[in-house]
Amino acid sequence: MSKVYFRFYEELNDHLPEEMRKVWFEYPLKDRISVQEAISSLGVPPAEVDLILVNQLSKGFDYILQDEDRISVYPVFELFDISEISELREKPLREIRFICDVHLGKLSRYMRMLGFDTLYSNQYTNEQIIQIATEEKRIILSRNCRLIRDKRVTHSYWVRSSDPLEQIRDLVNKLDLSKSIDPLTRCMECNGILVPVDKQQILPQLEPRTANYFNEFFRCNTCAHIYWKGSHFENMLGFIDQHILPDEYDYLNC
Ligand SMILES: [Zn+2]
Numbered sequence: 427m428s429k430v431y432f433r434f435y436e437e438l439n440d441h442l443p444e445e446m447r448k449v450w451f452e453y454p455l456k457d458r459i460s461v462q463e464a465i466s467s468l469g470v471p472p473a474e475v476d477l478i479l480v481n482q483l484s485k486g487f488d489y490i491l492q493d494e495d496r497i498s499v500y501p502v503f504e505l506f507d508i509s510e511i512s513e514l515r516e517k518p519l520r521e522i523r524f525i526c527d528v529h530l531g532k533l534s535r536y537m538r539m540l541g542f543d544t545l546y547s548n549q550y551t552n553e554q555i556i557q558i559a560t561e562e563k564r565i566i567l568s569r570n571c572r573l574i575r576d577k578r579v580t581h582s583y584w585v586r587s588s589d590p591l592e593q594i595r596d597l598v599n600k601l602d603l604s605k606s607i608d609p610l611t612r613c614m615e616c617n618g619i620l621v622p623v624d625k626q627q628i629l630p631q632l633e634p635r636t637a638n639y640f641n642e643f644f645r646c647n648t649c650a651h652i653y654w655k656g657s658h659f660e661n662m663l664g665f666i667d668q669h670i671l672p673d674e675y676d677y678l679n680c
Contacts, residue, residue, distance in 0.1 A: 428455035428493040434470065435500045437600060440586065441470045455491055462487035465499060471571070473579040474501055522606065525559050527552075527568040532590035533597075536670070537567075538617055539662055540598070541608030545617060552576075567597070594670050604671055609662050610644065610653060618648025628652055 431450045439447040446468075453464060461480065462472050477500040478485050491497075526534040526546040534546035544567075545558065552573050559566045559579065566582040568574050574582035583601065587593050598604055611620055623645040629637060631652060642655035653659075 429453060430455060430464075430491050430493070430495040430497060432464075432468070432497050432499065435498065437584075438470050438474060438499060438501045440584070441474075442468060450496070455493065459491055460487060461485060461489045461491055461497060464491060464497075466575070470499070471575040471579070471582065471584070472577075473566075473574050473582040474584065475499055476501060522601070522603070523562065523564045524567055525550075525555055525562075525564040527555060527566070527570055527573060529569050530567055530585060530590075530593070533567065533585065533593045534617075535614045536590060536594040537597075538612045538614045539609060540594075540603070540666065540670070541611040542603070542606075543612065543617065591669055598670055607666065607671075609666060610655070610659050613646035613649060613651055613653075615651050616646060616649040618646040618651075620644040620653060621647050623652070 429452050432446075432453050433450045434442060434446070434448070445451070453468075459467075461478055465472055465475060465478075472487060478487070478489070479498040479500075480489060480495050523543040524534075524537060524545070526537075526544060528548050528550055531546055531548060534544045537544035545562075545564065550558075552570070555566060555568075555573065556576055556578050558564060559581070564581075566574060566579055567585055568582060569585050569588070571584060573579070574584055583597065585593050585596070587596060598607075612618070613620060621644060623643050625632075625637070625641060625643055628643060628645065636654065636656075640654040640656040644653045644655075645651070646653075
């Protein structure tokens with residue numbers, strides 16, 4: 427019988443049974459089948475795949491498997507730049523934007539704290555999430571495998587942990603986000619943009635102590651929530667440094 431060989435890399439292995447992880451394994455070819463169909467049948471969501479090498483050459487999802495092919499499958503966020511060789515998409519998502527599923531409210535706040543454009547509502551249906559992600563080219567962050575295996579989903583990341591801090595650490599690490607962090611640029615409440623605002627303009631809204639001690643203020647351009655450079659900012663930086671960034675990365679000295 428015809429057969430091909432698969433090898434999956436990095437976190438794609440999480441979807442496979444133990445004996446298939448990080449090793450070459452045989453896949454019997456019964457019918458004419460595309461590489462995408464084969465990958466899906468193994469339980470790996472195509473949306474998490476960004477590069478497929480067949481006998482060392484980059485191929486698209488519609489490639490029809492041939493007897494004795496050797497197929498290496500890489501995840502969306504391998505840390506090397508695959509834009510030159512990948513055939514799967516016209517171009518990778520350069521501008522990183524996200525949409526969280528309904529279970530990831532806390533993660534969405536952490537993402538915004540780090541400055542990442544991240545949509546979230548506990549009212550979203552899966553259909554809405556897929557639609558918004560497609561229209562606005564957003565990466566879906568989800569704990570729901572069914573959602574990210576939907577054929578229409580092109581960019582997604584399956585969030586493994588149920589603990590928000592572990593989730594954000596894992597994301598920053600796997601998606602190599604630490605150098606793109608830009609704190610105090612986005613509202614944690616609503617994802618709006620923070621813009622500097624003159625203290626005099628917002629004086630009536632400030633607690634007297636805040637007004638006395640701080641001078642640099644920002645206001646959300648969507649919900650008007652006020653942030654200030656001082657305790658807010660320092661608390662956030664301290665939190666990011668202590669709890670989110672990998673140990674070797676010294677954010678405060680950048
Ligand atoms: Zn806001």
